[in-house]
Amino acid sequence: MENLDEIDRQLLTILQRDAFVSNKELSQQVGLSLTPVHERVKRLERDGYLKSYVALVDRKKIGRELVAFCQVSLKEHTQEFIREFEAKIGSLPEVMECYNIAGPYDYLLKVVVKDMDDYRRFVVEQLAALAHIGGPQSVFVMAEIKVSTIYDL
Template sequence: MLYIGFNRKIFMMELDALDKQLVALLQEDCKKTTKQYADALQLSKTAVYERIRRLERTGVITGYVALLDKSKVNRDFTVLCHIRLVQHTKENVLRFEREILKLEEVSECFHVGGDYDYILKINVEDMKSYREFMITKLTAINNIGNTQSSFVINEVKNTPSVHI
C-alpha cells in the first residue's frame, strides 16, 4: 500500500481473476453490452456492472476511446524519432517537453535513458509532410542537439492495451 501525505492511505486495488478477465475483454472491445461480458464471465449483469464501475472509480480504467485506421485518414506514415538534447538542465527539459505537447503530430513521447534522451512517435501523411514537420516544428524547438529518424516499414503489432 502507498502512503501519501499524512496518514492518507491509498490501497492498490486488488484485481481478482474475474477482474483481469473483464479488463482483458474491455481492452479488446469496450462496446459490448454488460450482458455479453456477464455471459463470458458467468456472472450476473449487476455483478459485472459493479465491477466495471469499481475499475473506473479506482482509476484502473482511465477511459474509453475509438481507434482509427490510420491509412483511412492519411496518417499512416509513422516515424520513431530519437532526440538528443544539448543541455539537460531542469528548465531545458521541462521547456522541451512543454513544446512537444503542443505538436499534434506527436502521439507518443518518452523520456528515456541510453543513447538518446527522447523517443517520439510521429504520425503524418507522407515523407513530404514529415520533412515539413521536422523543419518548421520539431527542430524549431530550442536545445535539440541531434535527431535520428527511424521510418516505420511495417507495423507488426500496435495496441494500446497491456497484458495483465
C-alpha cells in the same frame, strides 16, 4: 494487480478488446449478474485500471501513411528546458507518443504524418524550432508487424 481477482482480469481483458461491450454481454462472459458486473467495472474505473474508452482510428484511412521514430537529445538538461521541451512536444499533433529514455538519446518520439514531405516539414518547422535540442535521428516504419493496445493479464 494484487487487488484484482480472476473476474476483474477477465473484465479488463474483454474491455481491452471491445470497450463498447454491454454490461449484459460482460455478465454472460464472466458468469455474473448485471449488478455485480456494473459495480466491478465502476470500481476498475474509479481505481484507475480503466483510464478511458477510445475508438482506434485506422491511420491509413485518414491519410497518415508515414510512421517515424525520432530520437532527440537535449543540449542542456535544466528543469526549465526539460519542462519546456515536454510541454511543446505534448502539444504537437504529429507526435503520437513521447518517451523519456535512457541511452544516447533523451527522448523517443513516435511521429505519424501524411508522407515524407510532411515529415520534413514537421522536422524543419516544428522540431528544429524547439530550443536546446540536438540533431534528431529518425527511423521509418516499412511495415507494421504487430500493433496492440491489449495487455496480457
